[in-house]
Amino acid sequence: MQQENNNLFLRVYDRLLAHYGPQEWWPGETDFEVMVGAVLTQNTNWINVEKAIANLKNGGQLSFSSLHRMDTDVLAEYIRPAGYYNIKARRLKNLLQMVVDEYEGELAFLFADSLDDSRKNLLQVKGVGPETADAILLYAARKPIFVVDTYTHRVFSRHGLVEEDTDYYSLQQEFLDSLPEEVSLFNEYHALIVAVAKEFCKKKKPRCNNCPLQRVEES
DNA sequence: TTCCGGACCG
DNA sequence: CGGTCCGGAA
Structure with missing residues (x-):
């Protein structure tokens, strides 16, 4: 069953969270x-x-x-x-x-x-x-802004969820438009994307076989 | 030895 | 646009 784009961004998040668990990123002391x-x-x-x-x-x-x-x-x-x-x-x-x-x-x-x-x-x-x-x-500052990076672009464009030639602000806006405005969600999601990109969605030789996001765009 | 990656510079 | 700045992993 094809989902709305809106739900697909959350579906990706759910998949990643289920696979990795909370990242609780950037535990700086200050x-x-x-x-x-x-x-x-x-x-x-x-x-x-x-x-x-x-x-x-x-x-x-x-x-x-x-x-x-x-x-x-x-x-x-x-x-x-x-x-x-x-x-x-x-x-x-x-x-x-x-x-x-x-x-x-x-x-x-x-x-x-x-x-x-x-x-x-x-x-x-x-x-x-x-x-x-x-x-x-x-x-x-714990403000509700979504951080996108090279990993974000690679993971989402490979799954056909965003345009290949999208720029930073367009890509960011897609997340902001698709997700509830929650600092904790933005925090976790970015960290999870980094995790899956480093382990599976590598620039060269991506390891799609065991990737938690395989065929997520069809779900 | 090559690859990888933010931002600026020429 | 391509080049530059760096160290650690592949």
């Missing part, structure tokens, strides 16, 4: 830590981000004031395990400077701002693109 992690994880496996964050923690430097004060070169050394450390150090500094300039240096003010305005300010930061901005908004 919102600040989650925000830092969102920048560090660009093009990078999370395991390396954890090493970088551990370095900062062990040095007692994982705070807004410490990182804002720190020389970019020094910060780069702390976050070296995350890869792209020079460019990410600059991006982190740019982000903190925006919070200083626009929100009196108070992260809570950024997060208390409206979704549209906080998103706009995040996107002004050189080094913060759509995915990083949305990850900060969803996972640190």
Whole structure:
């Protein structure tokens, strides 16, 4: 029986949740830590981000004031395990400077701002693109925005659920239009997509045989 | 040795 | 558009 598109997005979610269980993602100790992690994880496996964050923690430097004060070169050394450390150090500094300039240096003010305005300010930061901005908004600020990424595009386009040539905002809008506006759902769903993409929906040699999403578009 | 991945830059 | 920035996994 063919389902409405609306239900298919939820069907995919149900399949993934049944297979993987709740991911309870991004267990940063603070919102600040989650925000830092969102920048560090660009093009990078999370395991390396954890090493970088551990370095900062062990040095007692994982705070807004410490990182804002720190020389970019020094910060780069702390976050070296995350890869792209020079460019990410600059991006982190740019982000903190925006919070200083626009929100009196108070992260809570950024997060208390409206979704549209906080998103706009995040996107002004050189080094913060759509995915990083949305990850900060969803996972640190707990705002109802859906994070899409390369994995999301690959999984959904392969199943014919979205157009192959869709862009970030169109893809995101399809999720926002199809799902109830719940932060916890958006949080879990993105994490589940990452899980299935890394294990089954690989870029090369996808393992469709045992994939929990096989033929989901026909269900 | 190649592959993988966000965002910016030329 | 293609090139660049990086480290770890395949």
